[in-house]
Amino acid sequence: MKEKTTIISSDTERKDRIPPGQHLTDKWPVLHYGSIPRLEKSKWSLKVFGLVNNEKILNYEEFTSLAAVLVFSDIHCVTSWSRLNNTWEGISTGELKTLVNILPETRFVIVHAAGGFTTNLPVNEFFEPDVLFALKHNGEYISAEHGGPVRLVVPKLYFWKSAKWITGIEFTGKDKPGFWESAGYHNHGDPWKEERYS
Ligand SMILES: Nc1nc2c(c(=O)[nH]1)N[C@H]1C(S)=C(S)[C@@H](COP(=O)(O)O)O[C@H]1N2
Numbered sequence: 001m002k003e004k005t006t007i008i009s010s011d012t013e014r015k016d017r018i019p020p021g022q023h024l025t026d027k028w029p030v031l032h033y034g035s036i037p038r039l040e041k042s043k044w045s046l047k048v049f050g051l052v053n054n055e056k057i058l059n060y061e062e063f064t065s066l067a068a069v070l071v072f073s074d075i076h077c078v079t080s081w082s083r084l085n086n087t088w089e090g091i092s093t094g095e096l097k098t099l100v101n102i103l104p105e106t107r108f109v110i111v112h113a114a115g116g117f118t119t120n121l122p123v124n125e126f127f128e129p130d131v132l133f134a135l136k137h138n139g140e141y142i143s144a145e146h147g148g149p150v151r152l153v154v155p156k157l158y159f160w161k162s163a164k165w166i167t168g169i170e171f172t173g174k175d176k177p178g179f180w181e182s183a184g185y186h187n188h189g190d191p192w193k194e195e196r197y198s
């Protein structure tokens with residue numbers, strides 16, 4: 001089997017890894033709005049659309065046949081817990097670039113999840129090398145409560161940007177604040193700048 005690339009998220013190399021106002025936990029709390037969608041792999045698909053030349057809908061098998069990576073990162077939740085030393089396995093967001101041909105007017109990415117949930121981020125931050133569509137956490141498939149079968153992980157921003165149960169990726173020229181961003185959370189969410197609420 002081919003050796004998977006491991007990407008070390010740069011924030012894990014800081015001397016002090018705990019952002020201001022955060023405290024450590026060894027547990028992994030479950031947080032989200034609404035009930036847990038149970039998405040079957042056989043029915044799951046990811047729609048990649050918006051400012052692209054060739055829109056795509058990938059089923060689970062097609063999606064998971066893309067090259068896999070490992071990412072080592074910390075988690076910082078805006079409610080103040082941080083969980084260090086997480087290993088994620090999945091598909092790098094960079095894989096989408098070769099698939100759909102993203103148009104140069106693209107400035108933001110809207111991440112869509114089951115039940116109408118969305119979150120927004122600048123396109124350059126979506127394509128940071130440590131951002132991935134995670135299938136596994138610490139060697140085990142991500143459970144439904146933590147966003148399986150596929151969740152996004154954006155290590156450098158507060159964890160609400162790491163959408164669970166993702167179903168679509170939209171490239172756009174215009175920013176569209178997502179679910180939590182419209183409910184008073186910061187539009188960007190850098191934990192090192194304490195961009196918590198707006
Ligand atoms: N689809 C979806 N994803 C979501 C959320 C949500 O409400 N819906 N909440 C976010 C928030 S606020 C947090 S803190 C993390 C929590 O992830 P966890 O339950 O795996 O710890 O998921 C994020 N992703």
Ligand SMILES: [Mo]
Pocket residue numbers: 031077078079159160
């Ligand atoms: Mo959160």
